[in-house]
Amino acid sequence: METKQVKAYGKESVTQPLHEMTISRRAIQPHDVEFEVLYCGICHSDLHQIKNDFSHTMWPIVPGHEIVGRVTAVGGHVKGFKVGDLAAVGCIVDSCGHCEYCEDGIEQFCDEGVTFSFNSEDKVSGGHTFGGFSKTYVCNEKYVLKMPSFENLAAAAPLLCAGITVYSPLKHWGAAPGKKVGVLGIGGLGHLAIKIAKAMGAEVIVFTTSPNKVEDAKRLGADEAVLSSDAEAMSKYNRKLHFIIDTVSAKHDVNTYLNLLRPDGSVVLVGLPPEALEIGAFNVVSGRKSFSGSNIGGIAETQEMLDFCFKHNIVAESEIINIDYVNTAFERLEKGDVHYRFVIDMASLNQ
Ligand code: NAP
Numbered sequence: 001m002e003t004k005q006v007k008a009y010g011k012e013s014v015t016q017p018l019h020e021m022t023i024s025r026r027a028i029q030p031h032d033v034e035f036e037v038l039y040c041g042i043c044h045s046d047l048h049q050i051k052n053d054f055s056h057t058m059w060p061i062v063p064g065h066e067i068v069g070r071v072t073a074v075g076g077h078v079k080g081f082k083v084g085d086l087a088a089v090g091c092i093v094d095s096c097g098h099c100e101y102c103e104d105g106i107e108q109f110c111d112e113g114v115t116f117s118f119n120s121e122d123k124v125s126g127g128h129t130f131g132g133f134s135k136t137y138v139c140n141e142k143y144v145l146k147m148p149s150f151e152n153l154a155a156a157a158p159l160l161c162a163g164i165t166v167y168s169p170l171k172h173w174g175a176a177p178g179k180k181v182g183v184l185g186i187g188g189l190g191h192l193a194i195k196i197a198k199a200m201g202a203e204v205i206v207f208t209t210s211p212n213k214v215e216d217a218k219r220l221g222a223d224e225a226v227l228s229s230d231a232e233a234m235s236k237y238n239r240k241l242h243f244i245i246d247t248v249s250a251k252h253d254v255n256t257y258l259n260l261l262r263p264d265g266s267v268v269l270v271g272l273p274p275e276a277l278e279i280g281a282f283n284v285v286s287g288r289k290s291f292s293g294s295n296i297g298g299i300a301e302t303q304e305m306l307d308f309c310f311k312h313n314i315v316a317e318s319e320i321i322n323i324d325y326v327n328t329a330f331e332r333l334e335k336g337d338v339h340y341r342f343v344i345d346m347a348s349l350n351q
């Protein structure tokens with residue numbers, strides 16, 4: 001297959017720092033859109049993958065799956081995009097398109113396995129996919145989102161993963177007026193969960209391990225914020241919450257949070273701690289509670305989320321960085337020193 005050489009930032013092993021490299025992208029196919037990457041968010045999943053936390057990292061890796069850009073070329077059969085349009089890509093860049101889950105718009109659960117925008121087997125060109133820490137991106141127009149004209153386009157990039165990952169379960173589990181929704185962990189996902197759940201009309205109670213985020217959670221729109229080490233403050237919420245979105249990236253005790261649920265409530269895990277989590281039987285049988293999970297969202301729902309956030313003026317609180325700061329950014333993300341998302345200005349990677 002014809003390819004194009006593209007400048008990118010990636011690495012060949014766990015121990016290496018990310019560095020400039022050249023990758024091959026497929027030349028555009030009839031249904032493909034090519035765009036120049038303008039901004040790319042940094043998600044904790046990028047950090048898990050460059051550390052090989054899940055033991056399935058393909059080397060070399062080029063991270064980045066919160067990608068916003070401007071179209072530079074379209075294939076002959078492309079109908080929805082033209083050169084100069086804004087475009088965006090999140091986590092999904094391909095799926096079978098015909099299984100019952102693809103037909104239902106939940107491509108993330110495709111029977112044949114979804115292709116992710118980076119670190120995933122690429123069924124079109126062979127090899128594996130490279131993410132948005134690069135000058136350009138190419139994919140089938142079915143998986144390219146229409147980016148609304150956000151005033152702060154850079155700060156909107158994190159919606160492509162962090163935004164949809166919390167929007168989808170908030171909608172599925174019914175965030176709405178009269179519902180008390182917990183958000184566990186105030187990082188990239190958690191801070192957007194606060195904003196989106198509030199825009200859906202729910203009452204939002206936040207649980208954090210960081211004393212300095214208690215007040216900040218209220219600035220972000222939370223009705224209440226609780227330091228999770230404060231047992232007395234925690235007990236105030238026993239049996240009070242309809243459901244909780246758990247965004248924590250490391251091992252933690254979910255039983256504490258099952259106790260805060262009303263009967264029939266659910267702790268919905270979206271964080272990806274590499275270690276298994278333990279659940280006490282009585283914490284779920286008593287109260288018919290569930291411990292569940294959710295993975296990103298389908299393409300149509302991602303478009304719906306972008307339009308919802310545009311309408312409600314929701315973007316991420318972002319620290320915009322140049323590409324040469326990216327290794328420091330990952331170190332800071334690992335330490336929890338980010339308020340609340342790093343976004344790379346890709347103009348800093350010169351072609
Ligand atoms: P992040 O910005 O690092 O936020 C994670 C937050 O979790 C931290 O800010 C911290 O919040 C809390 N936390 C971290 N370590 C903790 C610990 N040991 N105990 C308790 N709390 C801790 O990460 P993110 O980008 O939001 O991603 C969060 C997780 O979701 C990651 O595992 C990521 O891979 C995963 N993810 C999943 C999906 C999906 O589709 N399911 C999509 C995207 C990301 P406080 O300081 O407030 O305690």
Ligand code: ZN
Nearest residue numbers: 043045161162
């Ligand atoms: Zn992500």
